[in-house]
Amino acid sequence: MKPDAHSNGSEQQLFKQLFDQYYEAIRNFLFYKSGDLTLSEDLTQEAFLILWKKRSNINPDKAKSYLYTIANNLFLNEIKHQKVVFKFQQQPVSNTFKETPQFQMEEEEFKDRLMNAINDLPEKNRVVFLMNRIEKLTYKEIADRLDLSVKAVEKRMHKALIELRKLSYKI
Amino acid sequence: MSKSPSKEELLALWLEGKISEAEMVDHFGKKEWEDYKKILETTATFSISETNSRAEAWTRLSARMSEEETPIVSLNTNKSRRIFISTAIAAAITLIFAVLLFRPSSTTVFKTGSGEKLTFYLPDSSSVILNAESSVSFESRNWENNRVVNLSGEAFFAVEKGNQFSVKTSRTIVEVLGTQFNVFNRESKDQITCYHGKVSVSSISDQNHDQSRILTQGMTAETSTSGSVEVTTSVIKKTPEWAEGRFSFNQEPFENVIAEVERQYGVTIEYPEMNTTYTGAFFDNDLKNALLLVCEPMGLNYKIENETLIILTHSP
Numbered sequence: 001m002k003p004d005a006h007s008n009g010s011e012q013q014l015f016k017q018l019f020d021q022y023y024e025a026i027r028n029f030l031f032y033k034s035g036d037l038t039l040s041e042d043l044t045q046e047a048f049l050i051l052w053k054k055r056s057n058i059n060p061d062k063a064k065s066y067l068y069t070i071a072n073n074l075f076l077n078e079i080k081h082q083k084v085v086f087k088f089q090q091q092p093v094s095n096t097f098k099e100t101p102q103f104q105m106e107e108e109e110f111k112d113r114l115m116n117a118i119n120d121l122p123e124k125n126r127v128v129f130l131m132n133r134i135e136k137l138t139y140k141e142i143a144d145r146l147d148l149s150v151k152a153v154e155k156r157m158h159k160a161l162i163e164l165r166k167l168s169y170k171i
Numbered sequence: 172m173s174k175s176p177s178k179e180e181l182l183a184l185w186l187e188g189k190i191s192e193a194e195m196v197d198h199f200g201k202k203e204w205e206d207y208k209k210i211l212e213t214t215a216t217f218s219i220s221e222t223n224s225r226a227e228a229w230t231r232l233s234a235r236m237s238e239e240e241t242p243i244v245s246l247n248t249n250k251s252r253r254i255f256i257s258t259a260i261a262a263a264i265t266l267i268f269a270v271l272l273f274r275p276s277s278t279t280v281f282k283t284g285s286g287e288k289l290t291f292y293l294p295d296s297s298s299v300i301l302n303a304e305s306s307v308s309f310e311s312r313n314w315e316n317n318r319v320v321n322l323s324g325e326a327f328f329a330v331e332k333g334n335q336f337s338v339k340t341s342r343t344i345v346e347v348l349g350t351q352f353n354v355f356n357r358e359s360k361d362q363i364t365c366y367h368g369k370v371s372v373s374s375i376s377d378q379n380h381d382q383s384r385i386l387t388q389g390m391t392a393e394t395s396t397s398g399s400v401e402v403t404t405s406v407i408k409k410t411p412e413w414a415e416g417r418f419s420f421n422q423e424p425f426e427n428v429i430a431e432v433e434r435q436y437g438v439t440i441e442y443p444e445m446n447t448t449y450t451g452a453f454f455d456n457d458l459k460n461a462l463l464l465v466c467e468p469m470g471l472n473y474k475i476e477n478e479t480l481i482i483l484t485h486s487p
Binding site: 012016019020023024027028031037041044045048049052088110111114115118130132133134138139154155157158159161162164165168169 | 179180182183184186187203206207209210211213214215216217218219220223225228229231232235236316334
């Protein structure tokens with residue numbers, strides 16, 4: 001009885017650590033896919049719950065990439081998801097003194113065009129690009145999490161960037 | 172023009188910060204490079220506006236995790252029934268041993284009488300201020316993994332970060348990770364106010380926590396017997412006023428105000444039936460002054476019969 005209760009306690013602690021480390025990452029990953037924050041939060045809950053249920057069959061080293069796999073599967077099962085419409089929160093840029101109203105307007109326009117361009121990227125490229133740009137993950141880290149080669153990550157990155165330039169500058 | 176593989180590789184390397192600006196300008200020309208640069212700079216200003224924090228998500232998740240822990244035994248076939256029965260017997264025997272082993276119980280109780288307040292610390296140094304005529308009990312054994320407090324009365328909690336922390340009253344379950352909040356559980360109602368961080372409130376009758384509500388700083392909730400939770404926003408200070416000896420009311424039914432005076436001074440008050448509400452405040456350090464503050468606006472006079480009995484009458 002007693003040792004059992006103890007191992008359960010540390011098991012939960014380990015799980016909590018994993019949760020603290022990857023909760024945002026998984027939610028953002030789902031957000032990059034779906035553009036729907038509420039859906040992303042709900043699916044992240046499901047993903048962690050599945051991991052918890054299956055904890056006895058999972059090698060702790062594999063838990064991270066397994067989480068991404070579960071999240072991806074849950075997303076694919078969510079058949080009724082609509083087309084992505086991203087709404088990021090925008091942080092004000094701090095170079096205020098040189099901003100004329102004209103400049104500000106152009107900036108706003110460009111932001112909108114870029115957001116639409118991100119919208120229109122192929123999902124795989126978008127996810128990798130945003131994982132790198134917003135979460136500052138290295139190619140190696142992204143490759144580990146998504147079970148890809150570093151080469152594949154590089155390819156998605158430059159494809160995304162070239163595509164974004166075309167779309168947002170209408171080249 | 173940027174279709175040549177080497178350029179694409181260059182882009183990928185540059186995105187990882189492995190190539191200098193000068194090299195990029197050399198390969199792509201200033202205009203194209205500036206386009207890329209602007210895309211990256213603008214992307215960097217985008218962030219995700221989260222609606223629920225990680226702490227909230229954990230509160231939700233851990234509740235569901237503990238539900239998963241309850242084994243479901245199927246009784247469909249004779250075979251499984253036999254297994255179930257033998258398992259049940261084994262479990263019962265283990266339980267008996269467990270009960271014997273774990274005795275005496277590790278339940279800790281703190282209790283206050285009328286006119287008393289008590290500040291104490293839980294095993295993880297979370298602090299509790301207990302108002303008059305209130306009691307708190309908890310299991311100090313294995314506290315870190317089982318932070319559950321039973322409350323009757325009123326208390327203010329400042330919870331240290333850690334595993335889920337729950338307060339249970341006869342009507343309500345409040346769940347948090349680390350925060351400061353007040354729980355009021357008296358005959359009249361249950362009222363929870365969040366002073367810092369976030370708490371989740373659900374009615375005791377709402378077993379799946381379907382109707383639970385999240386409170387953030389400055390929000391107050393009342394649970395009802397139907398299982399719903401009603402939230403209002405109030406302006407609040409760092410700690411509840413009662414912890415500093417001030418009791419204020421906003422359109423509170425008069426009998427609730429009288430009940431609080433009774434608890435704070437350990438007296439019984441007889442008063443004419445009044446179907447009105449009281450707005451105002453009293454202090455816990457001077458009975459006469461408190462009676463004046465409560466009676467005056469209501470058009471009442473008070474008479475102190477003896478140490479424990481006070482009679483209120485309508486002013487002539």
